[in-house]
Amino acid sequence: MNNEEKQLKWDTTWLLFARMMADRHSKCASKSVACVIVKDEKPISIGINGTPSQHVNCNEIYLKQDGILYTSRPDHPIVEESVERNGTLFYRCENQEEHHEWSKQHEIHAEINALGKLAADSTSARHATAYVTHSPCHACSLALIASKIDRVVYSTGYEYGDGLNLMRQSGIEVIHLPLANEYFLEKI
Numbered sequence: 001m002n003n004e005e006k007q008l009k010w011d012t013t014w015l016l017f018a019r020m021m022a023d024r025h026s027k028c029a030s031k032s033v034a035c036v037i038v039k040d041e042k043p044i045s046i047g048i049n050g051t052p053s054q055h056v057n058c059n060e061i062y063l064k065q066d067g068i069l070y071t072s073r074p075d076h077p078i079v080e081e082s083v084e085r086n087g088t089l090f091y092r093c094e095n096q097e098e099h100h101e102w103s104k105q106h107e108i109h110a111e112i113n114a115l116g117k118l119a120a121d122s123t124s125a126r127h128a129t130a131y132v133t134h135s136p137c138h139a140c141s142l143a144l145i146a147s148k149i150d151r152v153v154y155s156t157g158y159e160y161g162d163g164l165n166l167m168r169q170s171g172i173e174v175i176h177l178p179l180a181n182e183y184f185l186e187k188i
């Protein structure tokens with residue numbers, strides 16, 4: 001196996017790890033995102049999108065089913081269309097963009113959570129690689145640039161904002177690595 005193949009194998013492994021962290025541990029009703037920061041072949045930080053600890057989780061007040069957003073917020077008008085989850089009734093949101101607005105105010109993106117944990121421990125992300133399930137938004141791209149990350153590897157495009165060019169302009173190597181279904185069906 002040459003160096004390029006080895007790198008691809010490790011990139012895929014860390015990206016799969018990020019994907020598993022997101023799928024199993026994100027408490028966002030809309031999107032499961034995780035960021036794993038790897039330096040010198042070791043994971044040094046893991047960030048998952050969500051509210052700060054001690055705060056109410058997104059999936060306690062929002063629920064997404066078949067692409068439709070529902071809420072259990074007590075101030076939301078009671079409408080006929082509802083879904084029950086664990087004994088709580090969630091009503092269909094009239095404004096389907098409501099979660100996006102709420103999320104901007106309350107949820108921390110996975111990349112910021114990962115970088116924040118490093119900052120709390122005074123650990124540098126310089127020359128590290130960030131593996132992210134979704135392409136970083138504008139604000140997270142700026143934070144990754146500021147932290148002197150060398151590489152960013154992501155698997156899925158993200159519809160709100162795009163900081164990929166911003167990172168490339170700053171000399172970060174940006175790699176799009178879609179994860180094939182075969183990894184989930186056969187290799188785990």
Ligand SMILES: [Zn+2]
Binds near residue numbers: 059
């Ligand atoms: Zn959310």
Ligand SMILES: [Zn+2]
Binds near residue numbers: 140
């Ligand atoms: Zn972001």
